[in-house]
Amino acid sequence: MPPSLTDQYRIVFNRPTFQGNELRYIREAIENGVISGDGPFSKKAQALLEKTLDVPKVLLTGSCTHALELSVLLLNIRAGDEVILPSFTFVSTVNAFVLFGAKPVFIDIRPDTLNLDETQLEGAITAKTKAIVPVHYGGVGCEMDAIGEIAQRRGIAVVEDNAHGLFGKYKNRWLGSFGQLAALSFHETKNFTCGEGGALLVNEKRFVERAEILREKGTDRMRFFRGEVEKYSWVDIGSSYLPSDLQAAFLFAQLEVKDRIQEKRRRIWDRYREQLGAWAEGNGVQLPFIPTHCQQSYHMFYLILPNNEKRSRLIQHLQKKGILSVFHYIPLHVSPMGKRFGYREGELPFTESISKRLVRLPFYTDLEEDLQRDVVRAIWEAPIT
Ligand SMILES: *Cc1c(COP(=O)(O)O)cnc(C)c1O
Secondary structure, three states: OOHHHHHOOOEOOOOOOOOOOHHHHHHHHHHHOOOOOOOHHHHHHHHHHHHHHOOOEEEEEOOHHHHHHHHHHHOOOOOOOEEEEEOOOOHHHHHHHHOOOOEEEEEOEOOOOOOEOHHHHHHHOOOOEEEEOOEOHHHOOOOHHHHHHHHHHHOOEEEEEOOOOOOOEEOOEEOOOOOOEEEEEOOOOOOOOOOOOEEEEEOOHHHHHHHHHHHEOOEOHHHHHOOOOOOOOEOOOOOEOOOOHHHHHHHHHHHOOHHHHHHHHHHHHHHHHHHHHHHHHHOOOEOOOOOOOEEOOOOOOEEEOOOHHHHHHHHHHHHHOOEOOEOOOOOHHHOHHHHHOOOOOOOOHHHHHHHHHEEEOOOOOOOOHHHHHHHHHHHHOOOOO
């Protein structure tokens, strides 16, 4: 968001959090004399995530987009292959695959969680399908039991786009630990950030060695640094997918206090839910639905208005009060690129309907209680009936 747009708002939509040790660790990284990738802070951040999430290997990347690209390379997805994903997601979910020639097969979302509708998977699978990409929207788990069962039976990989859902759970298991591979984002708008950043979660050991190589320009440099080979050389394709240790230092300062961050976000989320419940019911507004078997990650709070016109009126009303609320994804299948793949408006009804009616409220780790109260009050006063 350019500053000119946010300046006019008293209550902005997002603000990155600073937990206190960010600058100290960056200074430490500088003093360490190692600021390139895979330095001490990268190792600390990766170890923390591996231990907490109980995944065999975590590799920090420059972005979630890069982690998704690594997945595509690891799965040898190439021109002509197909990948099934929701249309209601960020462009990177699809672009990482399209970049390497894959064809996106968009399916609709569930009207309750806004996650990909797992009952539509079977009908979308062809002999060319190589991957299913569930996106845990708002950090609420997709139906991973059903998705995993179908993928396994049909011999298709699962790559979780877990940009929203770090530390969320599905049936008591961490999001990001279900697919062969999963991608995290540490972009400024996510729960944990280092400005721009991401991570690849490698859940199957057979991918680990090649993941390290693809991420290091197609070389076995990581093995060299571990003393496993005498010199490093060009052994495969690859690119440079590492963040600098300065970014990792910033990130580690947030991950080490992850419970504090998540607790703050939980309180904000719960307050919205509590203070807007009656209003929503009285105005035919749908609030986020969290199935009882899901523990969400408290990534966002949204409202789904009865129609597009009421959403516009609410956004304008909040704007007049100095509050920035924003809608979310424009369906990918009706975008100019989506149309090039042959999609048309009308094909994914829930995606299109939700996209026109959803609005996200200001939500960030350090959102003050009195500001949040103002948001809630403004919503109750909105002329939408
Ligand atoms: C933020 C986001 C991404 C991209 O993350 P980057 O780290 O900016 O590459 C991908 N998918 C989803 C669902 C996101 O919200």
